Amino acid sequence: MIKMVVSSLLFLSLAIQCFGQQIVKPKNPNIVYSGRVIITEDSTLMYWPGTSAKLNFKGTSVSVKMKSLKEPAYYYAIVDGDESNALKFKSDSTKSTLKLADHLSGGKHSIEIYKLSNCTSEDIFYGFEIEGNGKLLKSKELKRTIEFYGNSITAGHGVDVEKGARDSGAPEFYNNYYTYAALTARHFNAKASYIARGGIGVTVSWFPEIMPETYSRIDPLDSTSRWDFTKYTPDVVVINLFQNDSWLVLRNNHDQFKARFGDTAPSEDFIIQSYIDFVKNIRAKYPQAYIICALGNMDATKSGSKWPGYVNKAVELLQDNKVYSLIFPYKNRGGHPNKEEQKAMANQLIQFIESTIPHF
Helix, strand or coil: CHHHHHHHHHHHHHEEEECCEEEECCCCCCCEEECCEEECCCCEEECCCCCEEEEEEECCEEEEEEEEECCCEEEEEEECCCHHHCEEEEECCCCEEEEEECCCCCCEEEEEEEECCCCCCEEEEEEEEEECCCEEECCCCCCEEEEEEECHHHHCCCCCCCCCCCCCCCHHHCCHHHCHHHHHHHHCCEEEEEEECCCCCCCCCCCCCCHHHHCCCCCCCCCCCCCCHHHCCCCEEEEECCHHHHHHCCCCCCHHHHHHHCCCCCCHHHHHHHHHHHHHHHHHHCCCCEEEEEECCCHHHCCCCCHHHHHHHHHHHHCCCCEEEEECCCCCCCCCCCHHHHHHHHHHHHHHHHHHCCCC
16 A cells, blocks of 8 residues: 555645646656756756657647746747747746647647757756647657767857847847758667867867867856766767867967966967867766767868868877767858758768768
């Protein structure tokens, strides 16, 4: 009898049904998360772009309850995997319930919320609500895994800016879903994690944090936050950094230049060794992973740039037969890559993975 009571209470704590509505709490095992999250009984904290929560269910409508701190965040709600009809919604400091789909058939459905914007918001997910005799269905984990470390290109800065408009890093114009990284992950049907922040570098950033200090965090803005790398082991890691370094090492009047280098620009040897050290950190976390050291497609790879050579030299010195370099050609246009330019990068990366990495 005691076991039955405990089991009933546990079930009620995960999914509460009342008056035809089913409240699916964040800790419910039927919710599949992608990305680094902190899950508690009543809420899940999400930070990085591309973080998602997915649920399979039966019911006639589904809603989500969320709020976001520090700055607004933007998400896609994708019903039944139909990205062409994805609903873009905003989460802000007001705790709100938003209906994501209504008048659904009584059959099987899926709902996924997917973070589009930068990692500078703290998003609190309180769960889903299903109506219409809701029933939860099991979800399958994807077999392939991939992880990306990057800057604004990987995060999705400006992907949703209309053609001819100003290149904007405002939250509403980020769209990680259509970056080369996310396009590549979906091509391979791989579960993905995106450790990316607009403006970040390996040796210096436009703000105090650099990637070697940030890559191991759950909350990118909290120096005490630590990710447990045993929770997610990627088959493939893609690093696309150095774009911001390429600008900032030339700006000796910038506060972050002074904080990192004093009055003297870093040497080429220092730059290369810093990159090597970061790749070694990743290798230590993932001993069996294939690592692709990429660069581009902004002006760090334009004709005459030394930065592709730094990446190639670092890979050469690493002497690791599962570490490769890949240079995305300069897109011959200022600003951040748009959807078409992101897609061109994805096609190049997909082809590289298919021709280089076995069984992925």
